[in-house]
Amino acid sequence: VTDKATLLDRLYTAVFDGDAAGAVAVAKEGLAAGIAPTELLFEAMIPALEEVGRRFETGEVFLPEMLIAARAMQAVMDLIRPLIVQAGVEKIGTVVIGTVAGDIHDVGKKLVIVMLEGAGFEVIDLGINVPGDTFVEAIRQHRPDVVGMSAFLTTTLPELARNIELIEAAGLRDRVKILIGGAPVTQLTVEQAGADGFAPDASAAVRLTKNVMGVSSADDS
Amino acid sequence: VSEMTSRQRVLTALQHRQPDRVPIILGVSNATGLKVKPYRRLATMLGHAPSERYLYEWPELGTAAPDEQTLVRLGSDVRGVLDREPASVLEANANRPPHSDYINSWGSGATEVRPGEWFPTVCPMAAATTVAEIEDYPWPDMDDPTRVAHVAAEAAALAADGGYAIMATPWLLFPLERAFAMQGMDTFLMNLALYPDFAEALLWKIESLCKTLMGHFLEALGDNVDIIKIGDDLGTQESLLMSPAMYRSILKPVHADYVDFIRQRTGAALFFHTDGDVFPLIDDFVEMGVDILNPIQTSAGKMANLAELKSRWGDQLTFCGAIDTHRILPTGTPEEVRDEVRRVIEILGPGGGYMVSSVHTVMDDVPPENILAMVDAVDEFGKYPIGSPR
Numbered sequence: 001v002t003d004k005a006t007l008l009d010r011l012y013t014a015v016f017d018g019d020a021a022g023a024v025a026v027a028k029e030g031l032a033a034g035i036a037p038t039e040l041l042f043e044a045m046i047p048a049l050e051e052v053g054r055r056f057e058t059g060e061v062f063l064p065e066m067l068i069a070a071r072a073m074q075a076v077m078d079l080i081r082p083l084i085v086q087a088g089v090e091k092i093g094t095v096v097i098g099t100v101a102g103d104i105h106d107v108g109k110k111l112v113i114v115m116l117e118g119a120g121f122e123v124i125d126l127g128i129n130v131p132g133d134t135f136v137e138a139i140r141q142h143r144p145d146v147v148g149m150s151a152f153l154t155t156t157l158p159e160l161a162r163n164i165e166l167i168e169a170a171g172l173r174d175r176v177k178i179l180i181g182g183a184p185v186t187q188l189t190v191e192q193a194g195a196d197g198f199a200p201d202a203s204a205a206v207r208l209t210k211n212v213m214g215v216s217s218a219d220d221s
Numbered sequence: 222v223s224e225m226t227s228r229q230r231v232l233t234a235l236q237h238r239q240p241d242r243v244p245i246i247l248g249v250s251n252a253t254g255l256k257v258k259p260y261r262r263l264a265t266m267l268g269h270a271p272s273e274r275y276l277y278e279w280p281e282l283g284t285a286a287p288d289e290q291t292l293v294r295l296g297s298d299v300r301g302v303l304d305r306e307p308a309s310v311l312e313a314n315a316n317r318p319p320h321s322d323y324i325n326s327w328g329s330g331a332t333e334v335r336p337g338e339w340f341p342t343v344c345p346m347a348a349a350t351t352v353a354e355i356e357d358y359p360w361p362d363m364d365d366p367t368r369v370a371h372v373a374a375e376a377a378a379l380a381a382d383g384g385y386a387i388m389a390t391p392w393l394l395f396p397l398e399r400a401f402a403m404q405g406m407d408t409f410l411m412n413l414a415l416y417p418d419f420a421e422a423l424l425w426k427i428e429s430l431c432k433t434l435m436g437h438f439l440e441a442l443g444d445n446v447d448i449i450k451i452g453d454d455l456g457t458q459e460s461l462l463m464s465p466a467m468y469r470s471i472l473k474p475v476h477a478d479y480v481d482f483i484r485q486r487t488g489a490a491l492f493f494h495t496d497g498d499v500f501p502l503i504d505d506f507v508e509m510g511v512d513i514l515n516p517i518q519t520s521a522g523k524m525a526n527l528a529e530l531k532s533r534w535g536d537q538l539t540f541c542g543a544i545d546t547h548r549i550l551p552t553g554t555p556e557e558v559r560d561e562v563r564r565v566i567e568i569l570g571p572g573g574g575y576m577v578s579s580v581h582t583v584m585d586d587v588p589p590e591n592i593l594a595m596v597d598a599v600d601e602f603g604k605y606p607i608g609s610p611r
Contacts, residue, residue, distance in 0.1 A: 062464045064414035104340045107407045154551045155584045183458045184547040
């Protein structure tokens with residue numbers, strides 16, 4: 001038990017510190033010792049990333065530290081994702097996400113993806129400069145619970161409303177919750193575009209996603 | 222106060238004294254500029270033929286070099302002097318296949334995402350993490366005389382006219398943003414944490430190149446310059462791009478050295494452009510010797526607290542910008558624009574030390590009516606003494 005606790009501690013620290021190679025090595029060690037991949041995920045990796053996210057929100061941690069922690073998380077996820085799928089672990093939900101047409105900004109979106117994956121969502125990343133039709137197609141194909149759209153420029157904000165209209169016209173609007181984000185996005189944008197919510201950072205995005213799906217957050221309990 | 226020339230107006234405001242009205246700076250650099258589409262709509266509405274020229278002779282940047290009549294109508298009290306990419310680079314790009322990537326002298330470049338809209342995507346040092354890779358990189362020749370060959374004559378002509386303040390802005394001689402261009406923003410931010418020695422070495426290498434070109438630029442300007450513009454975006458919508466501790470240990474010494482280099486060569490005011498909520502670093506900027514802080518992004522965190530900015534730093538800094546481009550200019554009515562300009566002027570204007578400009582470039586979503594409402598409100602509410610009944 002102590003060995004396992006020590007190993008989970010080391011994995012927590014490696015993810016928290018953004019040590020990708022170290023995190024992968026500890027995870028491999030843990031798997032070899034018979035620790036379930038879900039245990040690595042839920043007992044070490046997610047708490048580590050949540051703590052980074054919490055400190056990001058309170059201004060104790062900044063983008064460089066958050067980005068490397070997310071990268072370490074991603075590196076271990078690449079290792080354990082197939083094992084988790086194999087084990088048939090229930091995912092919380094599916095999110096389709098992308099940066100709207102005419103916009104290539106994606107630093108924030110990358111963080112949101114890692115945090116969502118860490119929280120147990122399956123995330124389909126449509127990338128940057130994504131045309132509205134591609135969002136519609138992805139909803140048909142992946143049947144997500146939530147669609148996330150990012151716009152960094154005021155000149156690409158109108159794409160949010162346009163995409164939501166397209167989703168409506170395709171008869172898919174009531175099948176998904178639509179969440180938006182990006183520097184100029186505010187509650188007013190949500191109302192004008194007809195979205196279901198926005199989040200100012202990646203941690204808040206995870207809470208919001210759980211919220212609109214009616215799943216309780218760890219920090220709510 | 223009797224009528225001043227534009228240059229007198231700007232210099233007085235920079236000395237933290239009250240000129241006849243709050244100065245305006247528009248159209249003369251990218252961050253105080255107008256993108257081509259809103260500029261053309263404005264010029265057309267005003268009834269004159271739009272200029273076909275771009276800032277930096279660089280179509281992919283998409284920022285207009287406005288015609289003189291438009292600058293006069295906008296009331297801009299400043300005129301700009303810019304550098305250029307080497308003639309060979311401009312020529313190679315002019316002759317490349319249409320819509321293919323634009324590559325600059327640094328080897329970084331932009332892709333056409335939508336017709337006429339270019340975004341930086343080509344990052345030639347994306348994979349670099351070692352000092353050896355910095356040493357091996359084919360850095361641009363900053364001694365290429367074609368970069369600044371036009372500068373002396375342009376600045377001398379503006380100075381001979383004497384009416385306008387002259388602001389010089391060599392393109393993006395900003396160490397952090399140049400590192401982002403070379404590596405990609407998230408990659409370089411990660412390298413600051415993962416490989417701090419490499420990241421620091423890259424910043425110093427870039428700064429040395431900035432200084433070489435800035436040295437030639439300042440030599441060509443001689444005394445014919447009032448404001449030198451540099452910067453680095455350091456803020457996000459809610460916070461800083463990096464911790465104050467990381468800024469102070471890695472980037473601030475680079476900025477301070479660069480500012481010193483400029484200070485030793487010119488008496489011009491130092492204009493520092495930095496987007497986002499940079500509130501926690503303002504004392505650092507003052508300490509480095511920044512005179513003008515831009516763009517005062519009021520939509521970002523504590524930068525909304527204009528009264529606090531003015532009371533804490535109003536004696537040391539001139540604020541430039543503060544007219545919101547996230548909501549007011551693109552989606553407000555002309556009446557809302559007028560009210561916002563009045564509000565901002567009444568807080569930042571008293572005692573001088575404020576220059577009106579949009580927060581960053583006027584984008585394609587800003588109607589010409591709102592651009593005019595902004596400058597007309599300066600005429601209406603920006604005459605000193607501010608806030609007095611008239």
